[in-house]
Amino acid sequence: MKRRFLVGAVGVALACSGAAALAQSWPTQPVRMVVPYPPGGANDVVARIYALHLQQALGQPVVIENKAGAGGQIGAESVARAAPDGYTVLFGAIGSLAIHAVIPSQKPPYELSKAFVGVSMGASVPLALAVRQGLKVADVKALADAAREKPGKLTYGSAGNGSTQHMTAEYFRQRTSTDLVHVPYKGSAPAVNDLLGGQIDLVFETLPALSSQMSSDKIRLLAVTSRQRVPGLPEVPTVDEMGVKDFEVVTMYGLLAPSGTPKDIVERLSSAMRTIGARPDVKAQLAKQGAEVKTSTPNETDQLLRQEVEKWSVVARNAKLE
Template sequence: MTYLHGANSARRRFISASLCTGLMVAIGGAHAATDYPTKPATLLVGFSAGGAVDQVARLVGQGLGKDLGQSFVIENRAGATGTIAAEAVARAKPDGYTLLLGTQSTMVVAPGMYPKLRFNPVKDFVPVSLVASVPLVLVVHPSLPLHTVQDVIKYAREKNGALNYASSGPGGPQHVAAELFSTMAGVQMVHVPYKGEANAIADVLGNQVPLMFSNLPTLLPYIRSGKLRAIAVSSLERAPSAPNIPTVSESGLKGFEALTWFGLYAPAGTPADIVQKLEHGVKVVAADPDTRAKMTAQGMKVEASDSASFKQYMASESVKWGDLVRKSGIKPE
């Protein structure tokens, strides 16, 4: 009996100590999360410095740093449609100090292109906030007798599958926008991929390739100078920076939408209060007049969504573009 009493006492002491330890860990974890950030964080970008993704990341990084009181250092890890950077973030410690500025190319198109992708965009990330989006615009060389979406569709049918279009490379927004156009219009066109947007635009300007989709801000100077003719924008609503250009949707392909979008992601398992701090930080960034002016000047629509709505949006985008990639047989170079 004495032995059993001693064993029970020892057991009670062990349970009590375990509970205290667990409580201290929980309190310590909560305290650490509440104090976030206590050191500089890294914001990874899967594309080269100077491009649109990099520019958005720098604006977001500067704004988050100002709001949260720590530096957010931009690190470019370009390659494989942004998946190199995404994989690094997916494997990072979920403490809010390694983040990703991701795009639709990386997070919803690449999974269909790369069968052995070493991360899952849904399971391995917490979508923090949709940051901004940019419409694309369908342009043709002005020597062509094409002025409307219906003209382009008719021309593609007359060419019987021999109409070429340029893009910055497989799986990019220009490529998938053109494939969506072909699918919805019921026509066939030939993809001519380039290593980068600038090279593709150069050949459309030179009439080596007759048409392309590309980001509206990039093409606006050529449209305004008459070097390219705008047919339609890819957003559901007309772009404020080019209100005279109709949408593809209003021009006959109802519901057509293809955007370049940018979102902030954290590794799965990141504490909810850290996600909330980052989400709030993006909203502060989006509300800053100087930041909004810079994004708007680049033709971007500032979004700053909450985490839940961004997660829903990403889910719908994954279905839409995943189906298109499979049906169109889009493959990496």
């Protein structure tokens, strides 16, 4: 028995020393940053801004790999199954990861809280409530009143079932006791196109996806979903200001690593992310995309992910999503 104990203790000591040696020498090769969505979207844009500066901080290339599909799940699963050595990380949409974790039909083949360790947030992007120009509502209260007067008549588009856009509209529906009809699309672009064409009445969509249509006379922004007004759109009120108290939804993008990644590597990555996020040029780059820098410690990142899971589990349960 004593011999077995000694062998086990030696094994643990060797494993710990090996992890420590890995962390001290890391990185000695390029780091692969998986973005679970196609190029050009908000998640991809934010990831590329950070990757450019991370490779300077780490002294090794940080290579973006767009691994899209299944609403971000294909890329996320590939990282969850990757070796926890710091050479494969995920730059994903935190809300989408949380939403998939709480909708039974969309649950991934891994347990979110056990598959990843938080590194740092990168940015937050509020959504905007946009309506077609022909919809005669002046503000959020008028929209809610119209929806209650004609239940099941107003339609909203989303980037797909279980998307942050879908769940934000569902959250709004629950908070305002309104009956809105969901029209899912395969992405944000076709939903916005149909809003412009008048085929649907409204969308909750990220500002980057709406940015090219801000000056269009075919849609109107009624509100943003962040707690504070967006600096670039100071004239647009928040949903909270419009009477739906404590309503807040922001799409958060952040860096996660496979569970088991050495703590020293996680801390080094997190420190680099926070340093990069504090740079004025990075803040300016993100602001052009309608995003705001939001960095965090590993513990804070894990906590934010837990909060998102709790929030969307309530929404999904009330909506009876399967």
